[in-house]
Amino acid sequence: MWNFFIDNSRFTYLLVVILVGFGLYSVSSIPKESSPEVQVPIGIITTVLPGAPAVDVESLVTNELERGLSGGLENVKKITSVSSEGVSSITVEFSAEADIDESISELKDKVDTLITRLPDDAERPLVTEVNFVDQPIMTIAVSADKTPVELSLLADDLVDNLETVNGISKVEKSGVRDQEITVLVDQAALLRFNLTVNDVFNAVRSANNTFPVGQIVTDNVSYNIVFAGGTDSADGIKKIPVAVRGDQAVLVQDLAEVVVGLAPATTYSRLSVDGNPSQSSLLLSIYKQRGGDITVMTEAVETKLNELKSTILADTTVYTVYDAGVDIKKDLSNLSISGLQTVFLVITILMIAIGWREGLIAGLAIPLSFTIGFIGLYFSDNTLNFISLFALILGIGVLVDSGIVIVEGINKRIRNNPTISKIEAAKETVNEFSAPLISGTLTTVAMFVGLFVVGGVTGQFISSIPFTLIFIMFASLIVALGFLPLITAKLLNGRQVATVDGKQDLLSKKTENWYRSILVKILSSRTLKKQFLTFIVVGFISAIALIPTGFVKVVFFAQSDVDDIFIEIELQEGSIKESTDLAVRRVEEYLYKHNAVIEAFSVTVGSGSMFNGGGVNPRLANIQVSLKEDRGLTSSEFVEVLRSEFSEIRDVKVTVTQPSNGPPTGSPIGIKLYGDDVETLNQVASQVTQKLSEISGVTNISTDSDANTTEIQFLVDKEKAGLYGFNSQVISQTLRSAVYGSEATSITNLKNDIPVVVRLNLNNSSEVEPEFANWTNINTIQNIELATLSGERIALGSLSEIKLREANNEIKHEDQKRVMTIGSDITATGNVMEVNAELKKQIDENINLPTGVTYALGGETEESNQAFIEMFYALIIGIVLMVAILVFQFDSYLHTFYVLSILPFSLIGILYGLAMQVVHSPFLQLWGLLL
Structure with a gap:
């Protein structure tokens, strides 16, 4: 089969050109985004009961709807609710694999059957769909010397114009008032x-x-x-x-x-650029439709804004506070540079190890495999994001293996057989190595097939990893067996051995002889064999022990350096926005001191951050800070600086956060308290909050009891x-x-x-x-x-x-039980797993939970624990498939055991290497174990 490509060289060259061209088209057409888009079917049921306190809303509306929904819907992950004055809000979260349209339709039909259970003066329940990725891709600030009425009219015109841009779903305005x-x-x-x-x-x-x-x-x-x-x-x-x-x-x-x-002002907006005092402005948050290329959309928005500068935006100052497209391009550029550096390093090593000509030919497998692999990504509706690029970099070292075997096999045949032609050498090499190379590729693919069992939000988030690696591994096999033999036969010098190549062969033989002597020495001595096996067993056990003992500190997804951070300001319940505005101005004074780090910041008084699900509330405010590229310190370091400074503000809660790299999982630390009596839950929450505040690495503690008024x-x-x-x-x-x-x-x-x-x-x-x-x-x-x-x-x-x-402003439920949630972030030096372990210890040993009160750890831990369990299942599935392939290839259990015996050696090196890292080992690094 593979000889077909050698015998039909013109067709093969044409096929290579076609695949490369289609691959380049695919990579240019694949949607680009920073993180994979996660779709979680969520429906919100909102019911208004005018004038009713939260307790009555809970008993008359929320409880009735929850009982009717329980057990009556398919694919439901959990049902949560918030009962507040006059309003019941029930959130139905379906499993990540469920069809969002079918789930919402089924939910609406079910709610219609429950209307008769509600009080006569309750309004008809409204069911709406929530898009998990419904976050702004751009934030635009516009300041102008205009009256409030003129600014309001300008905002309406801008919204109308920007919503005509292809791919934009909606544009929300703040800082201006409607007529x-x-x-x-x-x-x-x-x-x-x-x-x-x-x-x-x-x-x-x-x-x-x-x-x-x-x-x-x-x-x-x-x-x-x-x-x-x-x-x-x-x-x-x-x-x-x-x-x-x-x-x-x-x-x-x-x-x-x-x-x-x-209309009465609900929010105030201001903008500060280059350390200048903040000026009143209108703020536009631009959202994209589901799917699509963010970089294309943001460029289209910028083009539209430039067009408007000659008309309605004349005599105004327009500043882009946040542009996801720019961030994506930067992330993809950095990862692409890292990938090119890796490719260069691999090819350089190949040139040193097997000769410069052979190294270059084997190195061709990398770009050819990538371009062919992009075709698979394109047709599988994947996107190009930091996860898929990480997978590409992860696979570089593996995909050249097949090419090295083919190139070196052809080269040795030509040198060792004076009568063989290069075409014959290529055919013999392919015939000899095709079966083991196919089996070797399948064993690698098998390890990543298991990742498809990882479900939920994390499963969607990492799904591009198995897709990417499987596509490029099969592409590398096609390149190694179909294209490289012909290319090698055409480009190799034949039997002439260059001086450099001769020295390489001599050095290689000396290394082989030295290694052979060590093996002979160990294998011929019973004592040395026992010592060697003892060393391996002890090394393997001690390496595995590095994880539970804490020497290898694992985080779900490591925090990277970003260009935007968010500040949330929260006053006590009942505060008016004028008081909130005064508190925000105090925070601004701290920001003016960091002109060397901060490029600009936008302020919204009367609303929480859209990135954190905040709504309109006079006691809330948020500040979005854009950092300079040449700031001299990382975003995490600057966040810690601000947290330290803001701790001086005693009467206002100031929270500083930065975007997470991983899938949406809620607060890093989350504790849920379950019980029937709200007052009892408040008392326990106070105790747990106190214990949590005493643990090192914890910051920004919040609890539902803070909402009491x-x-x-x-x-x-x-x-x-x-x-x-x-x-x-x-x-x-x-x-x-x-x-x-x-x-x-x-x-x-x-x-x-x-x-x-x-x-x-x-x-x-x-x-x-x-x-x-x-x-x-x-x-x-x-x-x-x-x-x-x-x-x-x-x-x-x-x-x-x-x-x-x-x-109680709010009474919360989870699966029909009253619940109170305590959440917190972690500092740059904190570790989620360590904090949760210590918190569990403190609760079990020092807090006497009243009868009927239970607790559960949630937040990032809830999702990460499930992800690690499913990763373990994926590993088992991969190993089973790999063993089956090896047994089929060798038709021998013993030979299969010999091949698999290298796994303990790999784990020893990997785990001790992770333990020597200064930073924590993120979830992504553990995927390298599968290779």
């Missing part, structure tokens, strides 16, 4: 006309209507009739009648001020309220309209819908911005009035009792 018309109702005016805020809300809502009535036929012509009762301006809102007093209509303008402006609770006397014709829904809607505001209608212009929000001015000042209308006291809330059907006015305070209490 809004606020109907700010005056309490004194309501008293004067004996009206309530609900009267104004209902009038505005019902007055703005436009809808088709039907058709009439006149003179055989059909005409559509449309009722045009709507309004398209703020002046129209002012003229809406609310009631009639005497012979006069009471209009909205008699009861309220209609303010045309912007003080709340003002309105306890409605339902019997008394019922006498006046009120129910909980009417009272809660009145409260919401008064305190927060309710959207009554919207006005449509050419670009978008502008909401019209009705709210009560609870501030004592008559001239107040709508944003500050709720700056008031509890007495004002009690004096809010409701109107009965007979027109009687009832103060809210007379229908309810007010209590000030500490409350």
Whole structure:
């Protein structure tokens, strides 16, 4: 079979050119990304129960839905939930192998069957899909000398333009406010006309209507009739009648001020570049669609921004805070350089060992195997990322083995047989070595086939490793047996031996003789044989013992040097964004001191980081820091510097993190406490947190109990309220309209819908911005009035009792059990496995868990333990397949045992080598054992 390629040289050369060309096309077309895209089917069920405290939401909504979902869905990994005031959020995580579309569809169908279990005043549950990789690929900051309204319009235009870029799924804006018309109702005016805020809300809502009535036929012509009762301006809102007093209509303008402006600010954004004081800006977070090449998308976005600089972005400053495309190119470039260096080193060694001409020919196997292997990656829908490039580098030393055997075999035949032709030598070499080379390649492939059993998030994350290595190993076999024999026969000098080659042969023979003498000496002496075997056994056992004893410190995925870090600022519950902003400015002062390290940073007040799943919350803020390339210290070192400095800020929680290299696994350290009583869980969490803080290498400790807050609770006397014709829904809607505001209608212009929000001015000042209308006291809330059907006015305070209490903002479940989570990061010198081992020891020995309270270690450990177990299974599968192949090849158990006896020698060298490393041994390095 293989002689076909030698006999048909022109076809072979053409085939090589075609494969190389297609391989180059494949490598240019394969999507590029920094890390493999992990798809985990997750569905979120959100149910609103207006006005209900977290405990009632848990019992009336969450528990009912969880019981209905339990056991009724396929491929469910776990069900978690968060019950908060007025909202139940249930997260259903399916197994990573499940089809995301089918899973979400099945979840929606199941939820529809459970609606009858919910209270009558609960809103219909909303099921949404969560994309695990839904993180921004670019963050753009734009600053300009514009009014807030102009900046808001600019943001809308930018979002519209950028969302037209191919591959972009959405663009989110922050730091700007949307347009809004606020109907700010005056309490004194309501008293004067004996009206309530609900009267104004209902009038505005019902007055703005436009809808088709039907058709009439006149003179055989059909005409559509449309009722045009709507309004398209703020002046129209002012003229809406609310009631009639005497012979006069009471209009909205008699009861309220209609303010045309912007919605209350939820976030502030600022940008600082090159150490200059931060300036107000709008921030755009750009997201990609599933799949696709990130580098292509970010380049397209940059092109679009450059086009817009001559139009809507004229006279503005645009700064790219984060560009995943640039990071990917940098990572791929660094890995490519490392790969080229490895290739050069391998070829150099080959030239020294077997001759320069033979070394170059054998070295051709590397680029040929790579280009052919890329074809397989392209058609298997893999991407080019740091994992697949790592696999390529890992396989370089192995894929040349077959080429070396063929080239050296042909060369020796030509030199040792004066009458043989180079073509005949090539054919004889292929015939002799094809079977062992195929078996050897299959044994290597077998070891990586087992990696396909690794499931979950980690399995998806590392799946490109077996794909990549299997493709290039088979490609190397085709190159060695199909292409190299012909190339070698054409390029070798024949029987002429150069001076350098002669010296190499002489040195090689001397080395062989020296090694032979040592072997003879050992094998001919019973004592030396026993000593040698004893040394191997002791070395093997001691090498294996290096892992449990801690000399080989293993981390799941090692932290690399990155160009972006993230700072999270968190104030106590109840803090307003103005207080958060002051705290952020204190943090900024520390950052200005590091101008030599920091290139720029963007600030968002009122929201957690999008990279860490943060949502809008006035007590949260985040800072994204871009580091200079020539900063003189690694990102991990700088993170430790900032953590040390921020420890001086005592009244604010400041967390500094950097992106992880591995798959998403949550916090490195995670402890889950399970129990029925929330107060008991809070007490145990406090003890565990204290023990965790005493362990070296731990930082950024957080716990669910931090979310507890003080709340003002309105306890409605339902019997008394019922006498006046009120129910909980009417009272809660009145409260919401008064305190927060309710959207009554919207006005449509050419670009978008502008909401019209009705709210009560609870501030004592008559001239107040709508944003500050709720700056008031509890007495004002009690004096809010409701109107009965007979027109009687009832103060809210007379229908309810007010209590000030500490409350759980959130009650969390995992698989129908109450759970409280404690999480933390680790420092640059910390080790997850060591910290977890010490924490488990501290809990077991020093904390007396109350009856009914249990705990489990989660975080990175939960995923890494499963990954290591499955890696062990993969190793067993690989060994079984390898043994089967060797037995088939040799038809001998003894010969197979001889071949496998090299494994202890390999493990000794590998494990002692890892133990001598200064840094911890990452999960990736252990994959080298399979080779």
